[in-house]
Structure formats: C-alpha cells, structure tokens
Amino acid sequence: MSDATLTPPVSEADHSAGPDDAPVTLVEYGDYECPYCGMAHPIVKRAQRELGSQLRFVFRNFPLAEAHPHARLAAQAAEAAGAQGKFWEMHDMLFEHQDAPTRRRSGSTHKSSSATWRMADTRRACATTSGAA
Numbered sequence: 033m034s035d036a037t038l039t040p041p042v043s044e045a046d047h048s049a050g051p052d053d054a055p056v057t058l059v060e061y062g063d064y065e066c067p068y069c070g071m072a073h074p075i076v077k078r079a080q081r082e083l084g085s086q087l088r089f090v091f092r093n094f095p096l097a098e099a100h101p102h103a104r105l106a107a108q109a110a111e112a113a114g115a116q117g118k119f120w121e122m123h124d125m126l127f128e129h130q131d132a133p134t135r136r137r138s139g140s141t142h143k144s145s146s147a148t149w150r151m152a153d154t155r156r157a158c159a160t161t162s163g164a165a
Contacts, residue, residue, distance in 0.1 A: 042090050047110075047119045049080065050088035059090040064107065064126040065100030073127040091123060 038059060042048065060076065062069040080089055093110060095103035106126050113122035 042088075046090045046092065047114060047123070048088055048090045049120060051085050052088060054088040055086055056083065057088045057090060059092065061092045061094035063094055063096045063100055063103045064110070064130065065103040066096060067130075070127055070130040073124075077124075 038057075042057060042059065058076070058079070060069070060072070062072075076089060080087055093107035095107045097104045110119060110122045110126060113119050
C-alpha cells in the first residue's frame with residue numbers, strides 16, 4: 033500500500049460529501065459535458081450509497097472547454113450553486129441532463145434539460161447582482 037499524497041490536498045475549499053475521516057477518499061476531476069465523466073456519475077453515486085460513511089467523495093471542476101463548449105459555463109453554474117449551499121443538487125442535475133445542449137441544438141423541447149442550461153446562464157446574473165462579474 034502506498035502513502036501517496038494528493039496535491040493539492042483536500043481542503044475546505046473543495047466540494048466534499050462524506051465524513052472527513054472516512055477511510056477512503058475519492059477525488060474526481062470532472063467535466064460536466066464529458067461523456068466519460070457522465071458514465072462515471074451513476075457509478076460514483078452507487079459507491080456512495082454502498083459505502084456510506086466509509087467514503088468521502090470530492091469533486092473538483094476541470095472543464096475541458098476546448099473539447100466541450102458548455103463545460104466552463106456548467107462548472108461556473110455549479111460553483112454559483114455551491115455559493116448558495118446547493119452544489120451537489122446542481123452537480124447531479126448537470127450530469128443527469130448532460131445531453132441537454134445537444135438536444136437543445138437539435139430542436140428538442142425537453143423542459144428539464146433546457147432548464148438545466150438556463151440555470152447555468154443564471155450564473156452570470158448572480159455574478160452581476162453580487163458585483164462579481
């Protein structure tokens with residue numbers, strides 16, 4: 033077994049679910065538009081359910097904007113939601129409706145998926161009203 037150290041270490045600045053003293057910490061560097069991250073999402077959710085307090089899950093936004101045009105905006109929306117104590121709700125919604133930008137461009141009118149990306153647009157409004165823009 034290795035005594036490897038994560039750099040930078042998990043801190044208060046991270047989005048973390050589960051106890052700080054859990055024997056297992058899983059850190060994901062994720063992109064809300066990445067299909068592989070999307071495929072991993074239900075697996076991580078299952079691990080959280082099955083391991084319970086034995087797992088601390090940490091998510092770090094890592095948008096690959098060159099490959100995924102909506103990734104940066106989605107990460108900003110998740111961070112804006114986090115500032116309001118709703119990070120995990122937005123995190124789950126973004127992954128669960130990951131194909132929303134594609135369906136929107138193709139003319140689909142699926143309410144919840146288009147609403148997800150409209151919520152992402154609210155990040156700008158929040159930043160503007162708080163003076164952070």
